[in-house]
Amino acid sequence: METHLRWTRRPNRLARLLVATLGGLSLALGVTGLAHADPTPGEIEKQIDAKWNTIEPVIEQHNQLKLELAANKTKQKQLEDQIAPLKAQVDAAFDKVSAFAVMQYKNGRVSKLDAMLTTGSPDTFIDQMTMLNMVAKDEQDRIKDVLVAKQQYDAQKGPLDELIAKQAEQEAALNQQETQINADIKNLQDMRLQAYGSGNGTGSLKPVACPQQYDGSPGSRAAQFGCQQIGKKYVWATEGPNTFDCSGLTMWSWKQVGVTYLRHYTMWQYQDTKRVSRADLKAGDLVFFYPDKHHVGLYVGNGWMVHAPNPSQPVQMKKIDSEPISGYGRVA
Template sequence: MARALANSHNHRHSGSRYRRGEHRPLRFLQRSAIALLLTVTALVSPAGPAHAEPTLAEIEAELDAQWLKLEPVIEQYNKVHSELKANEKKAAALDEKIRPLSLQANLAADEIGEVANRYYRTGPSSELNALLRTGSPTSLADQLVVLDRISKRRQEKITAVLETRDRYLEERQALDELITKQQAQDKTLAEQRKTIDAEIKRLERARNAAYQSTGYTGGSGASGPCPAVSVGGAAGTAVRTACAQLGKPYVWGATGPNAFDCSGLTQYAWASAGVSLTHYTGTQWNQGSSVSRANAKPGDLVFFFSDLHHVGIYIGNGLMVHAPRAGQPVQMENIDNMPLAGFKRVG
C-alpha cells in the first residue's frame, strides 16, 4: 500500500514536472539574467553612504587637517636652517678677527727674537741705546737687564693679543659645536622635507582630482581692495608689497619673489621696507612688540595657533594677506578663520 502511494506521488510529481518542462529553460534563463543584472548593478552602482565620495568641503577639511601637521615641521626646518646660516656667518666673522690677531702675535714674537739676535750680533740697537742713555750700564749683565725689559714690554703686548685671540677661539669652538649639532638637525629635517614634499604632492593630486570637474581653484580667500585700509610709511610699503604677491604659489621654504611660504612672505614684504626678519615664525614673533587686536594696524604681523606655526600680514578690517598652504596661492583672508595667537608690530 505504501509503495503504491509512493508510486502514485511520484507519478503525479513526474507528470507535473513534465507538464512544466517545456517552459523550464526560458524561466531558468530569465532568473539567471536577473541574477547577473543584480550582480553587475551592485558592482557598478555608487557605493552606499559608508563609502560615498568625499565632498569638496570634506576634501578641503582633510587638507587643512593634514597641513596642521605639516606646517610646524616646515617652520622647524626654517628655524634650524636660519640659525645655522646665522651661526656660520658668525663663525666666518670670528675667523676674520682671529686671523690678524694670530699674525700680530707671531710678528711680535718674531720681533722679540730679532731684537735679541741683533743685539748679540751687532750690539745694542738704536732702540736699545735710547734706553741705555738714561742708565749707561757698563756690564753685559746690565745690558741684558735692559734687553729683558724691552722683551717684557713686547711680551705684554703679545699676551694681550693672545688673550683676545684665545677668547675668540673659545667662542669659535663653542660655535663649531653648535654648528655641528645644527648641521645634523638640518640634515634630518632636510630628509623629512623629502617626505613632506611627497605628502604635499599627494594632497595636491587628491585636491586637483576632486576639483577638476568643478574648475575650483580658490581656497577661502576674501575679495576686495588690498590693502583694505590705506597706510603710509614702512608699514604701507610692506603691505603693498604683500598685496602685490596675491596669486603666487605656496612653496615651503620659499622666500620669493616667485613663490612663498608663510614666514617667507612676511619676511619678503618687510624686507621691501628695509626691515630684516628671520625666516621662521617663532623668531618673527620675538622680533616685534605685542599689540592688541583693538590696536592692530596694517603691516602688523598676525600669528595663529598656540605653537605660532602660521603668520600673515595684517591689512586692516579684519583681513590679512598670507601664504596659506600647498595648493592655495597667496591670498587675502579673514583672520577669524584660524585660531588667533596675537599681533606683533615690527619696523
C-alpha cells in the first residue's frame, strides 16, 4: 500500500518533468543545435553530453518503473490465481443449493404451502424442508467463508489494478520521452561525423573519427578516452596513463568514467562484463579475440575499435573483423 501511495503522487511531478525536459530539448536544439553554421565536433559533443545528462535520469526512472510494474503485475497474477478457485467454489455452492431447491419445489421459489400441497403428506413435507434447510445452512456457511476470503483478495487487487494502470501510463510517457531524446542525440551524432569531414584522421593510426559513435553515455565517454590514447606506446603489464597493454587500455579508459571493477587481465575482463551480441554492440563495449581471449579492444562504433596491439605498434584504431572474435562484453 505504501508503494501505491507513493506512485499515486507521481503523475503531476512526472508531467512537469516531461514538459520541462522536452522544453529544454527544444530550446537546446533551437539555440545551440542549429544556430552555428559550422559547429566543431567538440561543440557538438558538448551538446550531446548535455542531452545525455537529460536522458540518463529518464532512463534510470524508466528502469525503476519497469521493475516495479513487472513486480506489481506478478502480484496481480498471483491474486487472480487465488481469486479464481474461490469464485468457482461460490458458484458451485449456489448451483448446488439452486439445484436442490428446484428438485424439491420444481420451480425453485414457490411458497411452502404450494410445496406441501404437492407432497401429498405433511410429514413428507416436513422431512423435505428439514433436509433442504440443513443442506442450505451447510452451503451457506461454506459460501460465507469463501466470500470473506474472496472479498479480502478483491480488496487487495482493486488498488493494485489502479496502480498498474497509472504505472502503465507513466511508462508510455517515459518511453516516448526516451525515444525523442535518442532521436535528438542521433541527429547530433550525424552532425558530429559530418563536422569531422572525410579527412579527419591522423594517418593509419586513426583513419576515421574516433569514437565513431558518441551519445554522451559512460560507454561512449570511455571510448572517447580510449581514442585520446592513440599513438601511445604499447608496454606489457602497464595500464596508463603513458603506456598501455591491451587490457590495461580498456581498464584505464573505463576507470576515467568511474568504473573500477575491471581487472587487468583479458579473461578476467571477460568474466567482469555482461555478454551481448554483435548486433547490440555500443561504444565502450569490449571485444575479445582468439579462442583463449588473449586480446581485447574497446569498441568505438561502426565496426571499429581502439586497442593496444603489441610492442611493435602503438595504440590505434582497427576494424574488429581484422582478428578472430571470440566474444563481446558490456561494462554494466
